[in-house]
Amino acid sequence: MTIPSRNRLLRAAGAAAGVLAFASAAFAADREVRVFNWSDYIDESILEDFTKETGIKVTYDVFDSNEVLETKLLAGKTGYDVVTPSGSFLARQIKAGVFQKLDKSKLPNLSNMWPEISERTAVYDPGNEFSINYMWGTTGIGYNEGKVKERMADAPVDSLDLIFKPEIVSKFKDCGIFVLDTPEEIIPMALNYLGIDPNTTNADDIKKAEELITSIRPNIQKFHSSEYINALANGDICIAVGWSGDILQARDRAEEAKNGNVIGYKVPKEGTMVWFDQMAIPSDAKNVDEAYEFLNYLMKPEVIAKASNYVNYANGNLASKEFISEEVKNDPSIYPDEATMKRLFVKGPYDPKTQRVVTRAWTRIVTGQ
Numbered sequence: 001m002t003i004p005s006r007n008r009l010l011r012a013a014g015a016a017a018g019v020l021a022f023a024s025a026a027f028a029a030d031r032e033v034r035v036f037n038w039s040d041y042i043d044e045s046i047l048e049d050f051t052k053e054t055g056i057k058v059t060y061d062v063f064d065s066n067e068v069l070e071t072k073l074l075a076g077k078t079g080y081d082v083v084t085p086s087g088s089f090l091a092r093q094i095k096a097g098v099f100q101k102l103d104k105s106k107l108p109n110l111s112n113m114w115p116e117i118s119e120r121t122a123v124y125d126p127g128n129e130f131s132i133n134y135m136w137g138t139t140g141i142g143y144n145e146g147k148v149k150e151r152m153a154d155a156p157v158d159s160l161d162l163i164f165k166p167e168i169v170s171k172f173k174d175c176g177i178f179v180l181d182t183p184e185e186i187i188p189m190a191l192n193y194l195g196i197d198p199n200t201t202n203a204d205d206i207k208k209a210e211e212l213i214t215s216i217r218p219n220i221q222k223f224h225s226s227e228y229i230n231a232l233a234n235g236d237i238c239i240a241v242g243w244s245g246d247i248l249q250a251r252d253r254a255e256e257a258k259n260g261n262v263i264g265y266k267v268p269k270e271g272t273m274v275w276f277d278q279m280a281i282p283s284d285a286k287n288v289d290e291a292y293e294f295l296n297y298l299m300k301p302e303v304i305a306k307a308s309n310y311v312n313y314a315n316g317n318l319a320s321k322e323f324i325s326e327e328v329k330n331d332p333s334i335y336p337d338e339a340t341m342k343r344l345f346v347k348g349p350y351d352p353k354t355q356r357v358v359t360r361a362w363t364r365i366v367t368g369q
Contacts, residue, residue: 034080035083036072036084037134050294050297076284082294084279086276087346090124090280107295113316121316132316135314139242140242143239144262145264152168159270160193175237176239178222178224180228183358183361184350186213188273188347189241198273203354225242229247232263233250233251233254243275247265248333250263267333267336304317308320
């Protein structure tokens with residue numbers, strides 16, 4: 001072979017390699033994963049870093065109630081590759097066949113997960129065959145320390161008496177009270193407060209919880225599952241029954257704004273629900289390989305720790321603890337101590353008949369009719 005002909009071959013090979021590299025880059029640019037998650041629930045830099053590392057574009061949409069997500073899942077053609085239902089919803093959605101069984105060989109970072117949390121999430125997803133824990137936390141009482149103390153110096157902020165005793169909750173009607181628009185959590189909390197099994201399927205028991213919540217309904221300004229964050233932070237309301245991390249976000253926003261609102265959070269002494277938000281792949285997902293890459297990326301300890309540090313929620317990844325800030329890790333509102341954990345109950349899924357009873361009861365509560 002002559003030198004000129006060898007050079008021509010090298011140039012040709014180089015050109016071919018350039019074409020392949022361009023094609024590969026174009027292919028990477030076309031890859032995407034479509035995610036449907038709760039509002040205010042991730043540090044957006046995680047999404048940017050994922051795209052930088054993998055070349056996969058993230059289309060990220062949000063919802064603020066399990067019912068919104070479930071409607072999409074049951075209707076089919078969700079258009080999403082990763083979704084984040086809460087545990088009790090996940091259980092019945094698995095039965096409805098709306099999720100793909102996970103191929104765990106594609107998720108090597110599962111080795112980082114927290115056995116104790118995985119054991120609890122198995123109540124909803126036996127063997128954790130369909131889902132991975134994203135975050136977990138408690139449902140409790142958020143309050144504006146100044147506004148509450150002004151109206152009742154000895155207000156029982158660590159007790160559901162603050163919400164469920166009409167003679168107490170009425171003292172705070174004027175400063176605003178929000179309650180989660182989530183029957184799957186508020187009705188079991190009311191049952192537990194009444195000394196009734198929060199997992200009861202007895203219609204008479206559920207009626208008692210309905211009557212209790214209805215008795216304090218005139219004092220509730222709004223049932224909503226996300227607006228209370230800013231409302232608390234801005235001082236627009238003084239009490240919210242909400243999710244631990246959301247209320248701690250409100251606390252942080254008030255501190256950053258230096259607006260004088262000091263927000264506290266308490267796990268009720270009567271006990272409350274511990275909930276789990278699980279990530280799963282819908283059965284109609286179009287970008288399945290990308291979904292696995294996204295899930296595996298989130299299970300990197302330093303990545304999910306970044307999410308926990310941002311949203312003030314505990315996650316189900318034990319290896320992430322070394323990357324979680326001391327402020328978050330040592331906050332008992334986020335990582336409860338052993339005594340508090342014993343007071344937390346796991347709410348199992350409702351059967352279809354009980355679900356209808358609960359849904360009708362909640363509609364009457366929220367509408368006041």
